[in-house]
Amino acid sequence: MSDTTKKPSGVMALANPTRFLSLSDALLPWLGGLAVLLLALGFYMAFTAPEDYQQGITVRIMYIHVPFAWLSMFCYTLMSISALGTLIWKHPLADVSLKSAAPIGATFTALALLTGSIWGKPMWGTWWVWDARLTSVFVLFLMYLGIIALTRALDDQSRAARAAAILTLVGFINIPIIKFSVEWWNTLHQPASVLRLDGPTIHPSMLWPLLVCALGFTLLFSTLHIMAMRTEIWRRRVTTMRKLSARKAEGAAS
Amino acid sequence: MLSLYLRDLKLAAGAGSGALTGALFFLAVIAVIPFGVGPDLNLLARIGPAILWIGALLASLLGLDRMFQTDAEDGSLDLLLMSDSRHMLALIVFIKCLAHWTTSVLPLVVISPLLGLFMNVPPVGLMAVALTLLVGTPAITFIGAVGSALTVALPRGGLLVSVLILPLTVPVLVFGVAAARGAIADPDPFVAPFLILCAITIFFAVIGPFAAALALRNAE
């Protein structure tokens, strides 16, 4: 791990991932358990919640669609912060966080798209419309894939790390576009009714289950993310070991 | 020969222009269109095939000009030329075209129906587009091969090359789109343009490699 990032040689580089591993070791079960509990509760509330008078049963999709949608944006924001960590503070964990978050983010975005379009069929009578909100989320999805593709294309690890960080930061402008697309363009998609400056406008009987689901999915996300980070760290350690042993063998050879 | 094919595949994959990137690229192109023409679905359906074809053309152009240049720069081309007696040079060119097509165009053909769906092209149209792409795009690659061979042969004639080569791809495009449209909009024929498309591809599959080989041999 210490040689995955250039600058922070010595204690910080060595200590941090190790501490992270032990800490996450203790944390993971709790996180996971809590996530499952909350999700169970959330779904229960969701299905006992009153049906929307015009949307009927399909409104229940909201309780998974909205969390997915939020998390797809949350994940990218997290990655952008990690990117800053890589570029400015050169923190050894930042790159690990970014790299392992990308696939999860892509998945959540895909799910947001999927649930959204499933919801769209009854609501708008079509699976897909190219309106600003939908398309900007689609663009977000592409950006996730682009970042993944870039990290895979560059083999040198520290180089790939900084490249991905730069790309992530430049791509961040898409997040406000997604968020405000509903205000800026007249879209089919409905405007924000929870995350608003002037308080939520959605009825509490739907708000609470939604929030609980959202929290549950957020915990689920963090669980997955931490697990991915652990595997990534281990993967890097193994490669480092391989290099070391290879060099030993080479030393013996000559 | 197979080894050459595999090498070029590996190279493309390594250089981040592998199948996955190709598909991604196509996705990106399609995603951009509605922002331009607006979300009007049946308009999208009408220009859908044309857009898919344009995307395919662009994808093949993007890598094409470098097809022989990289080999020329690192000296591989010399060895390929010298091995003429073992492997026919035209065949080598053909293989390289195939590799390029497989990596940067085939993925597009494969996912084109999906994207057509996005632009709600009717099902029969989807099949038609995919089919025309499958049959037509190789021609673009073969044409482009001649172009990139010429750029190697006369390094400073870049302008001239694109003037000579690119226009040749227009007929391919036109007949491809026409055929795809023929399958959807009833009055227009499908078979006639489609057959012409096949003819064009076969023609260039024969002429292209030989012309390119000729150009390469006179390189320098």
Next chain:
Amino acid sequence: MLSLYLRDLKLAAGAGSGALTGALFFLAVIAVIPFGVGPDLNLLARIGPAILWIGALLASLLGLDRMFQTDAEDGSLDLLLMSDSRHMLALIVFIKCLAHWTTSVLPLVVISPLLGLFMNVPPVGLMAVALTLLVGTPAITFIGAVGSALTVALPRGGLLVSVLILPLTVPVLVFGVAAARGAIADPDPFVAPFLILCAITIFFAVIGPFAAALALRNAE
């Protein structure tokens, strides 16, 4: 700095397939769309500006991936990086973007009114499209610089670069088309989107070079 600009112009003029390839691709796009939508003139007129913008956007992707690669291969890039203390690296990138834009995008802008005529866009629309392109396309180049700097280590990153930058160019396209439309269709505004377009270009003219400079320093 001027010397760098002139050198890049000379290079492009010498080997510059980039410029003409772009223009010809642009032409091909415009030539093909009518076959897709069929002979419906006022529909063409309606989507004309959008098609022109999309064509220009895609055409300007050609050659973007080579912006820094040639310099990296022949070692010029090392000297450019070392001269950071004399000339700010971001400024160098900015100049190179300018040169690239002049050689391979400006021609598109110039011929765009002509092509607009083919799609019988009304005269005012032609002017509007050309103007929006003139103001908007630099943003694409600046974004492209980042992509091409990120992939400078890859021998054939053409597709990847496009994948990386296409999503980012969406806002440019949206407002460019909006402004062009606004000039024709009366209800929609022209000034507002046009100003936003300028803002976007300025934004990327600042962000792009710095990000690209960062990426180049990181390249090795």
Next chain:
Amino acid sequence: MQLAVTDLGGERGGEPVFSGISFTVEAGSALLVTGPNGAGKSTLLRIIAGLLVPAEGEVKFLGGGEKWDTPAAAAHYLGATNAMKPALTVAENLTFWSRFLGEIRCSVDDALEQVGLWDVGHLPFGYLSTGQRRRVAIARLLMCHRPLWLLDEPTSGLDRRSEARFAELMRGHLAEGGLIVAATHLPLGLDNTQELQMAGRA
């Protein structure tokens, strides 16, 4: 086998570079081409390899049977560039060339071992240092058998050890009845070689 060159003339970009060069190289012997920069050494080698058309005269490879009827077919050409792909690993590069060129003599690993690189097979070629790259390019010559070696400044970038090792390899090739034509500025450490001094215009 014999390489026969009869009053050969070479031109580059329409300008004559040299003319009236004749020599024969017998099996088991080497020819060193020397001369100032721009004399036409590389041009000569490229003409022999069939990569450039001679302005006058001709190049023949005699006694090679129909398998090695032309110099191009009978020759390994080691130019100024190494003809390897930076993106692929050393092993991938060499495997490709061995498959493509045929006449395989020894495995990739053996060839690498002979040029003193045991451990770089898994590295991308682009990761190697100048001299290491050159040595990988030399390994190509060893992997596939060709009677005629055309070497353009083969030892540029090599350290002393590798230089000596390469001289050893060349001697081995000659001992097997191979032919060598090498353009160089440095002594290659070969005995019983003929030398062709190219005057050059300068």
Next chain:
Amino acid sequence: MQLAVTDLGGERGGEPVFSGISFTVEAGSALLVTGPNGAGKSTLLRIIAGLLVPAEGEVKFLGGGEKWDTPAAAAHYLGATNAMKPALTVAENLTFWSRFLGEIRCSVDDALEQVGLWDVGHLPFGYLSTGQRRRVAIARLLMCHRPLWLLDEPTSGLDRRSEARFAELMRGHLAEGGLIVAATHLPLGLDNTQELQMAGRA
């Protein structure tokens, strides 16, 4: 002026190449970096030039004033590649670099004359032979003044005459109080030089 390197460590692709290298080069003296292929000579030069980030330790250029405060600012770097555009003529290439690098010393023609190339100014750089290209690259060093020269195998491809001439030029640079750090396998014909032997892993 003085180039001070204190226990420098370099890594490539995450793997350490060398470590704990310290030396100082005074004005008017030269340092030859020698060692087997892959020892890290080029890496060392690139780190000094600021093109690679050192894994540890630091490189300082002292007494250069604020004009030449960093090694990168004070150095000419002659790498393995020549940093010239094949499509442009030699004159165009050199004119560009002189304008861009500043501190112009002598005209393009003078510089070419000093490396013994009178007549190639009008030729495209791509038309030159290996050695001629190297010499044009060397002409760049003469055109613009920099106190520190970082040379990576500067004489590769040069014929004997040019080698001697280049040694002469280096002596001139040193006599003017310049500094030279050169990685090489061949003797450069300089006297009173210190030598840094890099062991390398192999």
